[in-house]
Amino acid sequence: MLPAHGANAKKPDTGQPPAVLTPSSDLQWLANQGELVVGFVSQDDVPFFYEKGSVTVGLEVELVKRFARSINLPLRVDRSAKTYQEIVDLVADKKIHIGVHSTPTFKRVQKVSFSHAYSKMPHSLILNRVELAKLSNGSRVETVLRQFSGTMGILANSAWDEFANENFPKAKVIGFPSWEAVADAVFSGRVICGYRNEFYTRKILKSNPSRALTLKIVSFSDLSHDYSFAVSHDNKILKELLNEFVSHRPGQLHMDELLKSLV
Numbered sequence: 001m002l003p004a005h006g007a008n009a010k011k012p013d014t015g016q017p018p019a020v021l022t023p024s025s026d027l028q029w030l031a032n033q034g035e036l037v038v039g040f041v042s043q044d045d046v047p048f049f050y051e052k053g054s055v056t057v058g059l060e061v062e063l064v065k066r067f068a069r070s071i072n073l074p075l076r077v078d079r080s081a082k083t084y085q086e087i088v089d090l091v092a093d094k095k096i097h098i099g100v101h102s103t104p105t106f107k108r109v110q111k112v113s114f115s116h117a118y119s120k121m122p123h124s125l126i127l128n129r130v131e132l133a134k135l136s137n138g139s140r141v142e143t144v145l146r147q148f149s150g151t152m153g154i155l156a157n158s159a160w161d162e163f164a165n166e167n168f169p170k171a172k173v174i175g176f177p178s179w180e181a182v183a184d185a186v187f188s189g190r191v192i193c194g195y196r197n198e199f200y201t202r203k204i205l206k207s208n209p210s211r212a213l214t215l216k217i218v219s220f221s222d223l224s225h226d227y228s229f230a231v232s233h234d235n236k237i238l239k240e241l242l243n244e245f246v247s248h249r250p251g252q253l254h255m256d257e258l259l260k261s262l263v
Contacts, residue, residue, distance in 0.1 A: 030071070030073075030097075030235070030237065030238055031073075033073070033097070034073070034074075035073055035074045035075070035076045036064075036067075036068045036071070036073040036074070036075050036076070036097055036098070037076045037077075037078055037095075037096045037097045037098075038064045038068075038075065038076070038077055038078065038096060038097065038098045038099075038100050039077075039078045039079075039080075039081055039087045039090050039091070039096040039098070039099050039100065040056065040060070040061075040077060040078070040079055040081075040087075040100055040101060041079070041081050041082065041083060041084060041086070041087060041101070042079045042080065042081065042082055043082075043178065045058075045101065046058070046262065047059050047258060047261040047262060048060045048101055048253075049061050049100070049101065056077045056079060059253060059258070059261065060100050060101055060253075061077065063100075063118065063253075064098065064100055064229075066245075067241075067242065067245050070241075070245060071241060078090070078095075078096050083156070083157035083158065084101070084102065084103070084155075084157065084158045084159065085157045085158070086157075087099040087100075087101075087102060087230065088102065088108050088111055088112055088230055089111070091111075091112045091230045091231060091232055092111045092112050092232065094232050094234075097231065097232075097235070097238065098229050098230065098231055098238070098242070099112070099229065099230030099231075100229060100230075101227060102114065102227070102228055102229065102230035103158075103159040103225060103226060103227065103228065104226060104228055105159050105162045105163070106162070107162060108159070108230070112230045112231060112232060112233060113230070113231050113232070113233050113235075113236075113239050114228040114229065114230055114231075115228050115229040115230075115231065115239055115242035115243050115246055116228065116242075116243045116246045116247065117226035117227060117228050117246070118227055118228065118229070118246045118253065119226070119227040119253040119254075120224045120225065120226050120227075121197040121198050121199050121224070121225050121227075121255055122197065122198045122219040122220055122221060122223060122224060122225070123163065123167070123195070123196075123197060123198075123219065123220045123223035123224070123225055124195075124196065124197055124198035124200070124201040124202075124217060124218065124219040124220065125145070125152075125193045125194065125195055125201065125217070125218045125219075126183065126186055126193060126194045126196075126201040126204055126205075126215055126216075126217055127186070127192060127193045127215065127216050127217070127218060128186050128187065128189050128191075128192055128193070128214060128215060129214060129215065129216055130189065130214070131150070131189050131191075131192040132144070132150075132192055132193070132216075135149075135150045135192060141218070145218060147170060148168045148170060148171050148193075149170040149171065149172075150171065150172065150191075150192035150193070151171070151172045151174060151190075151191040151192050151193075152164055152168060152171040152172065152173050152174065152191060152192065152193050152194070152195050153174050153175075153176055153181075153182040153185050153186060153190075153191040153193070153194040153195070154173060154174070154175055154176070154182065154194070154195050154196070155175070155176065155178070155179055155182065155196065156175030156176060156177060157175070159225075160195055160196055161173065161175065163195070163225075164195055167223065168195070174191055179194075179196065179200055182194040182196075183204045186215060187211055187214055187215060196225075197225040198217070198219045198255060199255050199258055199259070201217045201219070202217065202255075202259060203259070203262065205217070206259055206262055207262070227253070229242045229246075
């Protein structure tokens with residue numbers, strides 16, 4: 001069993017380094033756990049995962065439930081992580097088996113492994129029309145975005161920090177505690193744009209259609225955001241099982257279906 005994780009958890013100190021699992025032993029190790037522990041961040045993200053009563057539900061929760069059933073293990077959801085980076089750290093420290101709603105980046109793959117993607121979405125910007133026009137000063141929008149040097153809001157401690165620095169090196173990147181806070185900052189003109197995948201930019205306008213007068217969306221067909229399962233580098237069999245699970249269920253989460261699921 002994994003040790004309990006939370007404010008009152010105590011880590012046993014054996015004085016010995018953890019055993020290194022081999023491909024032949026980690027399948028038995030997984031079976032001996034008695035449960036599959038998956039991590040989601042504490043902040044709800046409808047429709048992927050959110051609290052309903054005292055239970056975490058959502059499309060990604062149903063996805064990992066199906067996987068847990070396929071390997072005959074009960075599922076336990078851990079919501080102790082405050083950020084997506086914490087999810088990666090929990091996986092790396094083997095405090096959870098799988099990190100869900102995870103995105104591979106160059107820095108992250110040095111700490112954990114990632115399964116094949118179960119969902120892919122284009123990178124996207126939600127832009128304040130007035131502030132963009134000021135920055136453009138008559139230039140073509142495509143030219144301005146290629147060399148974007150304005151203010152850009154992202155979700156703090158997420159993959160988008162790395163993506164923003166890679167793809168928009170001249171931007172002034174500002175981290176916010178939630179995507180809703182990013183949307184409000186773009187709408188008010190505090191930042192010129194918000195950067196995430198197209199589902200989240202479209203979600204802003206679906207939730208508040210009147211904002212379409214102030215905001216516009218630009219998506220990038222050559223930049224794909226992958227959702228994958230994060231696992232420890234040692235858990236090679238678990239990764240293979242997840243890859244097999246995903247390969248038989250391609251395109252698990254389609255954007256149009258996700259948007260329809262929003263109330």
